[in-house]
Amino acid sequence: MADIRWTLRISGKVQGVYYRASTEKEARRLGLRGYARNLPDGCVEVVAEGPVDDLKLLYDWCLEGPKEAEVTAIQVDKSPATGTFSGFSIRYD
Numbered sequence: 001m002a003d004i005r006w007t008l009r010i011s012g013k014v015q016g017v018y019y020r021a022s023t024e025k026e027a028r029r030l031g032l033r034g035y036a037r038n039l040p041d042g043c044v045e046v047v048a049e050g051p052v053d054d055l056k057l058l059y060d061w062c063l064e065g066p067k068e069a070e071v072t073a074i075q076v077d078k079s080p081a082t083g084t085f086s087g088f089s090i091r092y093d
Contacts, residue, residue: 003081006055008046009039010062010074017068019044020090026061030054033085037093048088049081 010019020036023046027034032055034048048058065071 003049003083004052004055005034005047005049005079005081006059007077007079008048008059008062008074009077010044010046010065010071011042012072013068013070014044014065015042018066019069022066023058023062024088024090027058027088030057032058032088035085035089035091037091049083049085 015038020038023036023044027036027046027048030050032048032050034046036044036046039045046058046062048055059074059076062074063071
């Protein structure tokens with residue numbers, strides 16, 4: 001099955017609680033490629049590419065996040081994978 005891209009916008013108490021670092025660890029464990037970054041409005045954006053089954057596992061993990069997080073919503077945008085990522089990282093832009 002071909003890889004696809006999911007862009008997740010996670011809302012709630014998700015900054016300052018190691019959400020990006022924890023997501024990076026989980027995404028790498030699943031073998032996904034992409035990045036996590038903080039957004040100016042307090043949300044976290046996760047862009048991940050890989051098999052849909054692994055993306056679903058990452059989504060389920062993102063619903064909880066690390067223990068200090070309080071996720072209130074996740075918006076998902078699905079699109080074709082671009083293949084531009086070689087691994088999963090944290091972005092600081």
